Amino acid sequence: MLSPGSPFPLGATLSPNGVNFALVAPNAEAVELCLFDGTGQHEQQRIRLPAFTDGVWHGLLPSGRAGLVYGFRVHGPWAPHAGQRFNPARLLLDPYAREIVGRYDGSDLFLGHDPANPAQRNARDNGAVALKGRVAAAGGSSAAPGHARIPAGERVLYELHVRGQTRLHPGVPAALRGTYAGLAESVVLDHLQGLGVTTLSLMPVQHRADEQRLLAMDLSNYWGYNTIGWFAPEARYWSGRAGTTPASEFRALADAVHARGMELVIDVVYNHSAETDEFGPTLSLRGIDNALYYHLRADDRALYANWTGCGNCLNLAEPRVLQLVMDSLRHWACELGVDGFRFDLAPVLGRGANGIFDSRAPFFAAIAQDPVLSRTLLIAEPWDIGPGGYRLGEFPPGWLEWNDRYRDTQRGLWLRQGREGAAGLGDFAHRFTASSAQFAHQGRAPTASVNFITAHDGFTLHDLLSYEERHNLANGENNRDGHAHNLSNNCGVEGPTDDPAVQAERGRLQRALIAALLLSQGTPMLLAGDELGHSQQGNNNAYCQDNETTWLAWIGAHDPASEAARLSAFVARLVALRREAPVLRSTRWWPAQPPEGAPDIHWLRPDGQPMQEADWHGGTALAILFEAAAADAGAWLVLVNAGPAAVSFALPAGSWQWRLATDDPAPDAAAALQQPHAGTVEVPHSSIRIARR
Template sequence: MESSRSSRPVEVWPGHAAPLGAHWDGTGTNFALWSAGASAVDLCLFDADGTEHRERLQETTHQVWHGRLPGVGPGERYGYRVHGPYDPASGARYNPAKLLLDPYARAVDGELVLDEALFGWDPRDPSSPDPADSAPFVPRGVVIHDSFPWGGDELLRTPWSDTVIYEVHVKGATMRHPDVPPALRGTYAGLAHPAFVEHLISLGVTAVELLPVHHFVSEPHLLRRDLTNYWGYNTLGYFAPHAAYSSAGSRGGQVTEFKAMVKALHAAGIEVILDVVYNHTAEGDHTGPTLSFKGIDNGGYYRLGGGDRSRYTDYTGCGNTLDVRRPPVLALLMDSLRYWVTEMHVDGFRFDLASALARSFHDVDRLSAFFDVVHQDPVVSTVKLIAEPWDVGEGGYQVGNFPPPWTEWNGKYRDTVRDVWSGAKVGVRDLAYRLTGSSDLYRSDGRRPFASVNFVTAHDGFTMADLVAYERKRNEANGEENRDGESHNRNWNSGVEGPTDDPAVQELRARQVRNHLATLLLSTGVPMLTAGDELGRTQGGNNNAYCQDNEVSWLDWAAIDADLWTFVSRAVALRRSSPALRQEAFFEGTEIPGTEVPGSGRTKDLAWFAPDGEQLTNRDWFDTDLQTIGMYLDGRGLRHRDERGRPVAGDSWLVWLHAGPDAVDVVLPGAPWGDGYELVLATEYPTGAPPQPTALPPGAVQLPGRSVWAMRVLRTPVPVPHAD
């Protein structure tokens, strides 16, 4: 298809090759697009009625096609048509019949509409390009200029050890919130509404981790089933806030609304962390649509098969893998990250399937270009960096292997805690590592306990309520005959599958939810709560609700478990007020000078107790039948200092975890460990608050079946209660 001259009086000046994207300078807009193999590039401008006007970019500098158009400014919708060879066997998929989104577009307008014209190959002959024009069915980029009044807003930089993360979906958070105006529900403005922000403040979290907000589209296979991609792990635009989450429209208003959301959350002391998907794009495999990268420079953006370059190397399970080894792709990633920090004031990132980004030739490489560039970047290296340390390729499970300063979603933490509370006979050895920051994973390379982002549930999998109510997934609504989603969930349904009216089962499930959450919030490391778990949210047993943009996934504010919410906020407050529960350094298990009690010795910064009140023996550590453990944390032995160099100290704690079904007698240790113990949090009570009195002397006490106790150590004697 030949380029056509515009009927509009548009003049094209040479412009500049940098920066990439569309940038308005006050009187005109410079357009720049990288494509190494193109023979020509047409810039396509669109009127409000959709009329297209094409301008051939005449200048190319170092593989960047560029031009400046005087008079073209904010609000202009645009795309590209890229000319070149169509030879899938060699990796070339140029097809000017397909309108392509600028990878650097700052805003996106329009929906993806399922049509055969989306696909670059002719269905009658895949070796030939499809001639149908895709423009009516694909979104366009938008030229923007946003002078947002930040008014002194800066990144919060909450210390890692003080961080409590709340993983939440922008739309699902407020779609059913009665106190958020209907026009704002499911939007950035809805998330910033005082009704929702107050929930975050009252809960005590310090950061929201937003499921993907880079502009994304739904996969054709979902659209064919009248479903959509709800989670958003199908990115098309790495600089553009997802337009559908904006109440202000998609002609650039989403940028301002996103910034206003960040500013409002910052004002409440809450950081904003983005879940980002740089490992693959929305274009799928060789049968997928041609929307942007595939038509701009297929071989330049993607990892292609060695022998047959018409196929993609897929480490992601999503059809393709971006080739971060290539400088233009690595530059795209870094430019995007810097943009979200400097222009959008984002405080950090969680990298989806991060192992795919760290692969050099095949293996995951700690010395890959990706790590090198991130670590030396003066902007990106200073914000919170969280890796999902696995992908679907061979050798992709890399928990514990990302280098400093990375933190990681600790999948081993999730698995261990679930095993313990599901009744698996796994003993307590691995649990002890997870409770104290996973030193076995993160200590050897100099990282701190907060390298471990601890979680029991996440967006992907059962909710906390479903974890204790279902053993089998219920994913039929996804349209894949229940084949999708994880089948081995390390969980227990409390004796009955699914909903029940049995009050004994209901009470047990509620306690099991509290046990999981108490374990999470009393563990060293960085806890991550999944939105809705504090409310008792259920997905009806669906453990892969990625395509359920409906009541299955949205938070139900009319069905709140008030006791559970009180329990979680109580546990978060306990954690945030207790330095010993959020250690900045790993425990040593050594005696603490100055804690001597004559005839009884010294305490340790960390000690482990068996039910008989004695410290665990080597034999105990390898006893897979042991289901009860006491963790003693001495607040006088913290090895970090405040900003003025003064030693930090706090309360000492004895935490009991008992996963057995029956009550067990445990002995609270006496001197030098404590003169008494105050029961502060107990999971057998709906809100975690035990009845008065809560002070207990050393000695025997009965711990209920399947329960967690958090006991503050007292340094003054507690009277022994008299028998009636």
């Protein structure tokens, strides 16, 4: 029997008195707690939660213990056009479940509606196959909650996929490849730390359900942007080692990252759920209280607002839905050690009941006042497909934002000269100094701009220089999916080639783009595998490719003579150079008229004269001179030649030592350039050179 227990905390909470269950379902008529055997296949007991307080159904099971497998059946009206989709024949996953049993297989047993008549309930019981929660043991971690721990100007992000990073890594034990434990292996973290990475940004690791369409094609949502369990680490990335759980293994990964002095950020999806649209499965929220959890269309509440392109949107304008998100974030920060979050399709989180984005929405206010979450690293993907969905630069102070305009400007300058999408020097300078038009307001710093050339969504760096067109047929969508506007350049040959001239040009442009990224003001983000020359064979939307397409190939990565090792060493030298030169990672905006003796930046033509208005609209070469404060006689010079021919630059007064040249990939290139130079220097085409006075 159940005693009334408590309406808080929500979810299944273990205590010396048993397990307390609490579920938010204010529009439900009754809630049944269903208990299963350890496999989750056989229902053993069904008990009604006895108490209902302020919209929360709750009860205490005195005999409850850790490891108990459970789910809920929620009773209420079936009235889709009124927004209500209750169906007690559906066993429902607790949205607060810390560990999840089972996997959605795409069968119509998971549908809340009759597949032959969507207006009617699906009367078949799905308890044996439904997703269920497992009561977690009390957390024993004494480690401090996660928080931002890297100075803003020193942060270098590295976006990676837990499975893809180590699935083929020869230095990781076979049983650990593709897992949290595999990512925590020293050989993996050594590589990342050697590059100079400070912050690992993991693609989604919260429990997901694959779309029925993908399952029918024997594919999966590899990227993971289809969450259904916001408290549970994805069990597919768990090694299964005895004595561990997905949660304990993830926490061990966080501890291993922290032991290196690095940060751990996770990509989170609170904008939509895996239940998709009105024809999707009923796994959890839809059956618990559909009208509470989702934005429904005003003209027909059987339909969902779809500002995500994924079929539905969570309604954070509802306090209980906001509470779910905040409780989940605190769980990952406090219990699992996460230092920050990258929010997928973040404008959805700031949309009210009217659908309008507001940077002062309840979600942003709740984050700002939270004593734990306000200290974490907060990164927005600042767009969705809703009304006014592009919000770059409009998130609150303290937030960072992915800057896709930086990406397009760099590609446009280096890869598209004379073609559609070309960028000029004015755009380049604006993005190089952190996009002040978007971010220099409300006290926001240049580091608010997350600069990137490539990310998981789109071509890898290798493919950006190898393919003019996307090659996504393996995704099963007739090559219609993915970006059509890639601003890429195949250097004359589509795909792989043995032509040494084409290979050399691709290598030269790779190094120039990486240098531009790491020398720019703002927060740089590298895509995992770009330093290894990873290719997805032209697939620029490999979201459903859990195979060698996306798994990083580490062949030659530790052979100093290999291209992968040379490119990794080049990235490491650039990051070290960035650390050495504070002016290149300044956290202050460069003033138009700096005070006497203060650091300053000068934009010069190749002839050494200051850039004039007309110069910004044409040409492909300029010099950027960073003057240090008067107390420091040093200065830094960046020479940029994105054009097709060599350019002669007149050097500013002084004796200059070359620190890096992107046209020379040799590891000892910097040493060969150490002789002081003055007067003029010729910079080859598609190249950057960096010098110190």
